[in-house]
Amino acid sequence: MKFFKEPAHFFRFFRKTEEKDRQVVFYAEHRGYYPNFEGIIDELLEKYEQPVCYITSDIGDPVFQHPNPKLKAFYIDKLLAFFMISIKCKVYVMTLTDLDRYHLKRSPHPVHYVYVFHSMVSTHMMYRWGAFDHYDSILCVGPHHIAEFREHEKQQNLPAKTLVEAGYYRLERIHAKYREQQDEKKDIPPGKPVVLVAPSWGKENVIESHGKELVDILLKNNYDVIVRPHPETVRRSPGVLDALESAFKDNPSFFLERSVATDDSLLKADVLISDCSGVTLEYAFGTERPVIFLDVPYKIKNERYGELGMEPLELSLMSKIGVKVSPGKLDSLPAVIDRFITEKETFKEKIVREREKNVFAFNRSSAVSARHIMDILKEGEGKDE
Numbered sequence: 001m002k003f004f005k006e007p008a009h010f011f012r013f014f015r016k017t018e019e020k021d022r023q024v025v026f027y028a029e030h031r032g033y034y035p036n037f038e039g040i041i042d043e044l045l046e047k048y049e050q051p052v053c054y055i056t057s058d059i060g061d062p063v064f065q066h067p068n069p070k071l072k073a074f075y076i077d078k079l080l081a082f083f084m085i086s087i088k089c090k091v092y093v094m095t096l097t098d099l100d101r102y103h104l105k106r107s108p109h110p111v112h113y114v115y116v117f118h119s120m121v122s123t124h125m126m127y128r129w130g131a132f133d134h135y136d137s138i139l140c141v142g143p144h145h146i147a148e149f150r151e152h153e154k155q156q157n158l159p160a161k162t163l164v165e166a167g168y169y170r171l172e173r174i175h176a177k178y179r180e181q182q183d184e185k186k187d188i189p190p191g192k193p194v195v196l197v198a199p200s201w202g203k204e205n206v207i208e209s210h211g212k213e214l215v216d217i218l219l220k221n222n223y224d225v226i227v228r229p230h231p232e233t234v235r236r237s238p239g240v241l242d243a244l245e246s247a248f249k250d251n252p253s254f255f256l257e258r259s260v261a262t263d264d265s266l267l268k269a270d271v272l273i274s275d276c277s278g279v280t281l282e283y284a285f286g287t288e289r290p291v292i293f294l295d296v297p298y299k300i301k302n303e304r305y306g307e308l309g310m311e312p313l314e315l316s317l318m319s320k321i322g323v324k325v326s327p328g329k330l331d332s333l334p335a336v337i338d339r340f341i342t343e344k345e346t347f348k349e350k351i352v353r354e355r356e357k358n359v360f361a362f363n364r365s366s367a368v369s370a371r372h373i374m375d376i377l378k379e380g381e382g383k384d385e
Helices: 002-016 031-046 080-086 143-156 169-185 206-220 231-236 238-248 264-268 279-287 327-342 344-358 365-384
Strands: 024-028 052-056 071-075 091-094 112-116 137-140 162-165 194-197 224-227 254-256 271-274 291-294 322-325
Touching (some): 091 365, 137 365, 143 162, 143 344, 169 279, 194 206, 206 238, 206 291, 231 238, 271 327, 279 291, 279 344, 291 327, 322 327
Parallel strands (some): 052 071, 091 112
């Protein structure tokens, strides 16, 4: 069925959609990326009444049920490389790194490429070297991104990009939902503490290296446990997750969440256990609660990251938003978890201070980002004239 749908969507975009309605295009690899775009898209649709085309490589993406007729969704997957070199829009918005370095190339037409972060982490350790070099403008989460891009440009003698102090909508969404949830629960007696295990992906991530032992200890200490693997772990290591599910499926306090499309588990959790994953920043800054970092090897996608001379944000914040625990001392986790819950107000004060220092435009990111896109459109109109 997908084989027949994709050419029809390709044809509908280029032949059946008016040019004025395809000036702003968003692309998502799968449904899990919509939360990173949602605020910007809503602002474009509602405030500016700007038509938006949304390209997704996920045939089951809920965006196809979006109620606003000004948002037109298209399924493009196998034809994506051809689609991208054929596009003639004015603004192309993506969370995809490595543009123009592999098979996904920039269009030969004058398209302005805007990058939206799908994580708050730094640019130089968890992303490939040069991953952002071929974007025109970047919607930066915080001061760390500005400093990292400018230093990289200086070292590599690259032209300066447009860097926008945009903030991070997904964080705002988590924070708003968390506050709403807390208001609803304030008169409800607390139940068992909920511990969320949500690490990064790779061979030595928390789930693959210590998952069974970790979950066993947590369950034996009477916590509700949610395991939320990274989408890449779900895709690359399904056998690991199947084994974990098989081991604990009969325990009603265990839940394996294979999708990151919602933020529900982040909102439920009293404590997060992770590694240097970007979810630690979303959780801490979104729910104002601390993180336990298991001290496993870092996921490094750029072996040259030290050349920048800057400590990645995800490492520098570990001691400020939580504590590190050695994998050899998993038995100490219950004491740490209980302390986090007991002293949550003290941790909250520290975390809020760090959020203020490290995140731009908190609760205003969608307005800032949409305004930037509209400014690009206006500049394009001026050039056309």
